[in-house]
Amino acid sequence: MRTLFCCLVRVLALVLLLAAPPLLAQPARNAAAPPLPLPRDQSSNVVLRAPKAERLRSFREQRDFQYVTVKSELSAWDLLWMRFWRWVAELLNTRPGKVLWEYGIYAALVLAFVFVVLKLMQVDITRAFGRAPQRAPLSYDTESEDIHALDFQTLLQEAEGTGNHRLAIRLGYLKVLKQLADQGLIRWQPDKTNHDYLYELPAGPLATAFRELTQQFDYVWYGEHDDLTPTHYAQARATREAFQQLLASPRRAA
Structure with missing residues (x-):
């Protein structure tokens, strides 16, 4: 009888153990449910505070808070x-x-x-690719000219007498080249350019004056300015004569 009672107790305990998991799982399902909303707090008053004007101004002056499009500073x-x-x-x-x-x-x-x-090769590029200067109405050939064989005094008087100022400026410039060559300051050659003679002169007032005289000659002769007025020619002749006086001065290199 006692043995039968013990068996019944063991069976009842086993039944209770098998029924226990569904009972324990019920709180887990209740925990997964959404929480209930809390009631609104009506006992405290919320006061909105605005920032001070000085603080807002300081924020506006800072570059990080300036949300504007910067214009290009390029011209x-x-x-x-x-x-x-x-x-x-x-x-x-x-x-x-x-x-x-x-x-x-x-x-x-x-x-x-x-x-x-x-x-x-000392080729005059301006003459090679530009227009050839017009020949003067006098019996004068620029291609075969030799400064050591020309009578500049007679040719200058003839050019000035006929009003051929452009040719007179060329003859005056060639006369200056002859004077430079006679004094051993340059080595004259027919195929040299005017700027080659400029490089041969030592630095100083003489080279500066010769550069101005050369620019004047290039402008008149290679620019084919046949419409020079007597006033313009007088100014050009004064420049040449001033250079000749400087060349004749013993202190020209000072």
Whole structure:
């Protein structure tokens, strides 16, 4: 009898253990439920505070709080050049642009080489690629002139008497070259340019005056200014005579 009672107690305990998990899982399902909303607090008054004007002003002055579009500080000229170089860059990115750039470099190198060769050969580029000066109405040939064989006094008087001021300026300039050559300051050669003689002169007042005289001659002769007035020619002759006086002065190199 006692053994039967013990078996019944064990069976009842086993039944209670099997029924325990559903009972324990119920609080877990209740915990997963959404929380209930809290009631609104109506006992305290919320006061909105505005910042002080000084503090707002300090914030506005700070660069981090200035949310505005900054205008470009470039000028209209800079913007124009920027658009131009952008257009050049876009052009060079195309196939024709790349071909033009490649062969353009070779062409520039060839032109630079030709220019150097012509300068070494002492060729007057302005005469080679420009218009040839018009010949004077006198029986005078500039191609076969020799400063050591010309009678400058007679030729100058004839040119000035006929009003050929352009030729008179050329003859006066050649006379100056002869005086420089006679004093050993330059070595005259028919194929030399006027600027070659300028480089041969030592630095000083004489070289400065000769540079001004050369610029005057180039402007009149190679510019083919046949419409020189007597006043203009008188000014040019005064410049030449001032140079000749400086050349004759014993203190010209001072």
